[in-house]
Amino acid sequence: QKEVEQDPGPLSVPEGAIVSLNCTYSNSAFQYFMWYRQYSRKGPELLMYTYSSGNKEDGRFTAQVDKSSKYISLFIRDSQPSDSATYLCAMSDEAAGNKLTFGGGTRVLVKP
Amino acid sequence: EAQVTQNPRYLITVTGKKLTVTCSQNMNHEYMSWYRQDPGLGLRQIYYSMNVEVTDKGDVPEGYKVSRKEKRNFPLILESPSPNQTSLYFCASSYGGYNEQFFGPGTRLTVL
Numbered sequence: 308q309k310e311v312e313q314d315p316g317p318l319s320v321p322e323g324a325i326v327s328l329n330c331t332y333s334n335s336a337f338q339y340f341m342w343y344r345q346y347s348r349k350g351p352e353l354l355m356y357t358y359s360s361g362n363k364e365d366g367r368f369t370a371q372v373d374k375s376s377k378y379i380s381l382f383i384r385d386s387q388p389s390d391s392a393t394y395l396c397a398m399s400d401e402a403a404g405n406k407l408t409f410g411g412g413t414r415v416l417v418k419p
Numbered sequence: 420e421a422q423v424t425q426n427p428r429y430l431i432t433v434t435g436k437k438l439t440v441t442c443s444q445n446m447n448h449e450y451m452s453w454y455r456q457d458p459g460l461g462l463r464q465i466y467y468s469m470n471v472e473v474t475d476k477g478d479v480p481e482g483y484k485v486s487r488k489e490k491r492n493f494p495l496i497l498e499s500p501s502p503n504q505t506s507l508y509f510c511a512s513s514y515g516g517y518n519e520q521f522f523g524p525g526t527r528l529t530v531l
Contacts, residue, residue: 311461313461315459348524348525349524349525350423350509350511350522350523350524350525351462351509351522352522353519353520356519395461395462397462406452406464406467406477406478407462407464407520409461409462409463410461411459411460411461412461
């Protein structure tokens with residue numbers, strides 16, 4: 308079993324819809340949770356960064372962490388065709404230093 | 420412009436022919452890492468470096484070498500490449516262990 312599980316998709320939604328992405332993990336020591344966006348033929352870029360449990364909002368993006376369920380989510384409101392990309396969750400713990408454990412990524416396609 | 424650069428971007432080589440992929444960052448970051456990305460497996464860390472002359476193994480270090488003689492550079496060396504090292508490689512850097520990692524544009528390597 309992988310340490311971080313993420314549905315590969317693809318997830319296809321119409322423009323303006325809410326995109327809902329999630330990851331489950333098995334390591335209860337994870338405390339730092341990130342979402343990266345990766346466009347085709349590009350490197351990942353950080354979208355959201357949260358520490359421990361709770362919600363964080365940034366514009367159209369909301370990240371949620373539920374440590375009791377070992378489950379994290381990313382919501383994209385009012386989705387745009389430019390949101391079409393692969394979304395990767397990543398997480399880390401104190402002992403791991405800068406080592407991130409990534410999910411496999413979910414490919415999202417927002418149709419005009 | 421703050422960035423991580425990698426060269427070459429694309430490389431096709433044959434089994435056993437030594438190669439080096441260069442990585443350079445201009446943000447004065449202490450931490451640098453190498454990842455490989457394979458379909459369904461996400462990003463996996465190969466090696467990382469916390470500072471000059473300090474390197475350590477990640478999750479999949481076999482068949483790779485690194486060096487960190489200068490803060491800005493972190494080359495990845497494949498002494499004797501094999502077909503199972505065909506992958507998309509990313510270099511990343513960050514200020515500290517839990518901070519945002521900036522990724523390079525990627526190097527697509529094919530080993531025949």
